[in-house]
Amino acid sequence: MILLIDAGNTRIKWRLLADASAPAALDEGALGHDGIDALGQLRTRHPGPLRVVGSNVAGTDVADRITAALAVNAVEWLCPTQHACGVRNLYDIPGQLGADRWAALIGAHHTHAQACLVVTAGTATTADLLSADGDFLGGLILPGVDLMQASLARGTAQLPLAEGRFVPQPRCTVDAIRSGCLHAQAGAIERMFRQIATERGALCLLGGGAADSFAGLLDIPLRRIDNLVLCGLAVIAGLHSPNA
Ligand SMILES: Nc1ncnc2c1ncn2[C@@H]1O[C@H](COP(=O)(O)OP(=O)(O)O)[C@@H](O)[C@H]1O
Numbered sequence: 001m002i003l004l005i006d007a008g009n010t011r012i013k014w015r016l017l018a019d020a021s022a023p024a025a026l027d028e029g030a031l032g033h034d035g036i037d038a039l040g041q042l043r044t045r046h047p048g049p050l051r052v053v054g055s056n057v058a059g060t061d062v063a064d065r066i067t068a069a070l071a072v073n074a075v076e077w078l079c080p081t082q083h084a085c086g087v088r089n090l091y092d093i094p095g096q097l098g099a100d101r102w103a104a105l106i107g108a109h110h111t112h113a114q115a116c117l118v119v120t121a122g123t124a125t126t127a128d129l130l131s132a133d134g135d136f137l138g139g140l141i142l143p144g145v146d147l148m149q150a151s152l153a154r155g156t157a158q159l160p161l162a163e164g165r166f167v168p169q170p171r172c173t174v175d176a177i178r179s180g181c182l183h184a185q186a187g188a189i190e191r192m193f194r195q196i197a198t199e200r201g202a203l204c205l206l207g208g209g210a211a212d213s214f215a216g217l218l219d220i221p222l223r224r225i226d227n228l229v230l231c232g233l234a235v236i237a238g239l240h241s242p243n244a
């Protein structure tokens with residue numbers, strides 16, 4: 001069995017596959033950082049030899065806790081390089097790129113081998129340009145929806161951390177905050193997409209826990225896809241992704 005792990009700053013997403021020919025996941029889920037120990041139950045439910053392939057952007061403590069919870073000798077943590085699985089990383093320092101972004105780009109290229117904007121709306125939102133040839137051209141990092149809203153509450157005297165609604169013409173504080181943060185996400189993504197809009201088959205692939213909060217605002221060719229990081233890890237692990 002192979003366990004794929006996407007360790008983000010808010011949640012650990014995981015998918016268990018039987019082997020290279022398995023058409024579907026045996027099991028999958030997501031855990032908060034305080035629930036990492038529950039990964040141990042996975043071993044009880046699915047006993048047997050286990051290979052673990054993961055991406056981690058949540059720090060070494062989270063990585064160590066995942067390894068300990070699974071009681072495995074080692075996890076194969078992805079380190080972004082200049083080339084992998086048909087994708088070329090044009091970051092100035094390839095290893096500086098988040099491992100989750102690298103895996104998602106590889107998943108994207110194997111899902112849609114044309115120009116893409118790969119957007120992951122998690123703790124942070126990233127919007128990464130991928131050419132039809134598999135060149136990662138560059139991308140944006142912005143605070144995710146929750147982080148944007150929280151930063152306004154933290155940095156001001158009068159703005160609350162409260163649930164607002166998205167409305168076209170906000171007329172109260174909480175709606176103004178919610179609408180502003182969602183417009184900021186959608187606007188950044190649409191502006192980024194302009195760089196590939198005229199290319200044949202150009203598509204925005206959108207995933208991440210916060211994707212549904214603004215997917216409906218995007219006026220560009222769009223495919224919602226969960227979870228591109230795990231799809232990419234499956235490709236990297238030498239498997240065919242069940243979602244591909
Ligand atoms: N059940 C949930 N638990 C935590 N965050 C959630 C949940 N459902 C949606 N979200 C949203 O998803 C975001 C986290 O998405 P996720 O893709 O797990 O992020 P990361 O990869 O950074 O850990 C949160 O900031 C929040 O906006």
Ligand SMILES: CC(C)(COP(=O)(O)O)[C@@H](O)C(=O)NCCC(=O)O
Binds near residue numbers: 098100101123124
């Ligand atoms: C941009 C990120 C914080 C996104 O993390 P996430 O929201 O998925 O938890 C992560 O990919 C990261 O720490 N990247 C390293 C810097 C970079 O990609 O340039």
Ligand SMILES: [K+]
Binds near residue numbers: 120123
């Ligand atoms: K992200």
